[in-house]
Amino acid sequence: MKTIFKLVVxxxxxxxxxxxxxxxxxxxxxxxxxxxxxxxxxxxxxxxxHISFIANKKKAYNDRTYHKTKCLNLFIGKGNEYQQWYGxxxxxxxxxxxxVTSLSDTSLRxxxxxxxxxxxxxxxxxxxxxxxxxxxxxxxxxxxxxxYSNEYTCTVYFQQAFxxxxxxxxxxxxxxxxxxxxxxEIIDGEDGKExxxxxxxxxxxxxxxxxxxxxxxxxxxxxxxxxxxxxxARQPRY
Amino acid sequence: MKYKITLTxxxxxxxxxxxxxxxxxxxxxxxxxxxxxVKLVDEFFDRFNLKELHPNIERDSNLSVNSILxxxxxxxxxSSKDSVFPMAMKFAKYVVSENVKISYSDxxxxxxxxxxxxxxxxxxxxxxxxNVEHRSEDMYKWVxxxxxxxxxSLKPSFEDERIMLMPDDHETNFVSLRRITTEKDDIITNYRxxxxxxxxxxxxxxxxxxxxLDIDMVERLQFxxxxxxxxxxxxxxxxxxxxxSGWLITKLENGD
Numbered sequence: 001m002k003t004i005f006k007l008v009v010x011x012x013x014x015x016x017x018x019x020x021x022x023x024x025x026x027x028x029x030x031x032x033x034x035x036x037x038x039x040x041x042x043x044x045x046x047x048x049x050h051i052s053f054i055a056n057k058k059k060a061y062n063d064r065t066y067h068k069t070k071c072l073n074l075f076i077g078k079g080n081e082y083q084q085w086y087g088x089x090x091x092x093x094x095x096x097x098x099x100v101t102s103l104s105d106t107s108l109r110x111x112x113x114x115x116x117x118x119x120x121x122x123x124x125x126x127x128x129x130x131x132x133x134x135x136x137x138x139x140x141x142x143x144x145x146x147x148y149s150n151e152y153t154c155t156v157y158f159q160q161a162f163x164x165x166x167x168x169x170x171x172x173x174x175x176x177x178x179x180x181x182x183x184x185e186i187i188d189g190e191d192g193k194e195x196x197x198x199x200x201x202x203x204x205x206x207x208x209x210x211x212x213x214x215x216x217x218x219x220x221x222x223x224x225x226x227x228x229x230x231x232x233a234r235q236p237r238y
Numbered sequence: 239m240k241y242k243i244t245l246t247x248x249x250x251x252x253x254x255x256x257x258x259x260x261x262x263x264x265x266x267x268x269x270x271x272x273x274x275x276v277k278l279v280d281e282f283f284d285r286f287n288l289k290e291l292h293p294n295i296e297r298d299s300n301l302s303v304n305s306i307l308x309x310x311x312x313x314x315x316x317s318s319k320d321s322v323f324p325m326a327m328k329f330a331k332y333v334v335s336e337n338v339k340i341s342y343s344d345x346x347x348x349x350x351x352x353x354x355x356x357x358x359x360x361x362x363x364x365x366x367x368x369n370v371e372h373r374s375e376d377m378y379k380w381v382x383x384x385x386x387x388x389x390x391s392l393k394p395s396f397e398d399e400r401i402m403l404m405p406d407d408h409e410t411n412f413v414s415l416r417r418i419t420t421e422k423d424d425i426i427t428n429y430r431x432x433x434x435x436x437x438x439x440x441x442x443x444x445x446x447x448x449x450x451l452d453i454d455m456v457e458r459l460q461f462x463x464x465x466x467x468x469x470x471x472x473x474x475x476x477x478x479x480x481x482x483s484g485w486l487i488t489k490l491e492n493g494d
Contacts, residue, residue: 142280
């Protein structure tokens with residue numbers, strides 16, 4: 001009983017400390033960039049979680065629809081066409097799109113709107129779909145680029161494994177690496193600077209099959225001046 | 239009773255299949271490969287400038303030189319030309335000894351985007367060269383510096399010495415200009431000044447401006463770096479399931 005009580009207290013302490021960190025105002029530029037990068041990765045993680053839920057045929061249709069709406073809310077324009085103001089007039093921008101490739105033809109790319117892509121996840125022709133993505137802590141975020149006044153951009157990179165099953169057997173597998181554009185707006189909040197992150201276009205940069213190979217590291221010589229043959233002998237086997 | 243047993247068995251089989259499915263996917267995302275991969279161009283910069291290292295590199299006295307060499311596409315290093323590896327070694331040693339760094343804000347690196355698109359609905363290919371341009375303060379942007387491609391060369395469908403504006407056309411108010419732009423458009427460059435060098439970039443801008451040309455996708459993207467005195471190197475995306483993958487140096491040449 002005492003152990004359970006201690007565990008509960010520990011969990012509560014962890015939870016409340018995380019909430020405190022999330023609400024901490026950002027006033028120091030040194031930490032601002034890291035915070036923005038982290039927020040961008042968190043938004044992408046949310047996107048991936050929603051996508052996994054939507055593709056899961058075991059979930060109720062209404063729940064999947066709810067997650068589709070929540071996912072679209074992460075994007076600029078909420079996935080719809082939107083107006084972008086440029087000081088003297090608006091330009092109408094098409095909705096955010098998801099660049100999609102397939103194993104059968106990697107030079108062919110489709111650019112469905114994000115709304116259309118999310119809808120297509122409802123009707124995948126597999127009895128079961130499993131999607132896994134890079135952990136939040138491992139997502140790679142590019143350097144922050146200042147674009148205008150209080151606006152910035154960055155790109156979040158991650159990998160996604162997708163497997164479609166029929167009768168318990170994987171009939172389609174791919175690994176895709178994706179880069180998600182993030183648009184960041186820094187605003188003055190009550191307790192300091194805060195950032196609003198909206199996601200933009202998602203680019204799939206490569207699709208490949210789920211086969212892996214071994215890599216052997218080479219050992220170093222004391223006098224480092226290897227010939228090409230030496231280098232050959234020590235390089236990874238493909 | 240029988241029904242309950244069958245149902246229980248079906249549920250067990252279902253969850254076993256699901257567990258197998260999860261196990262398959264768990265094996266597909268390999269963390270070691272992910273960490274080793276040069277995932278973003280920013281990451282290439284960081285590894286080149288020795289701010290970050292390949293996770294599997296030996297931490298010894300040759301660390302810096304090896305870090306640069308690890309940024310080469312291994313298959314390029316072992317290509318048929320034996321001069322590549324010694325040149326790469328010389329390059330790596332030079333970069334380390336001179337403490338050369340590359341920066342996003344340099345004007346001496348170029349993105350080369352090989353594009354596929356449509357001209358009036360028909361598929362075409364073209365290449366765009368882009369450079370980073372400073373705007374103000376800490377803000378930059380990419381700008382198009384050159385466009386090139388067969389469809390931008392405006393090569394006439396045929397040439398003949400007699401295709402010309404007549405020497406006395408000035409007497410008829412150059413009514414011939416109406417003819418050359420309404421009768422057969424694709425020989426228009428036959429009427430140019432003999433010394434005129436066609437600006438393919440201007441052609442690109444004109445075609446897009448008038449809604450005739452769309453780019454569908456960037457099929458292949460490369461970056462050319464001219465920052466290292468005496469060398470030009472090209473970085474491309476190399477996709478492999480090994481610890482040598484991602485944005486890597488795929489070509490190294492002697493430069494000015």
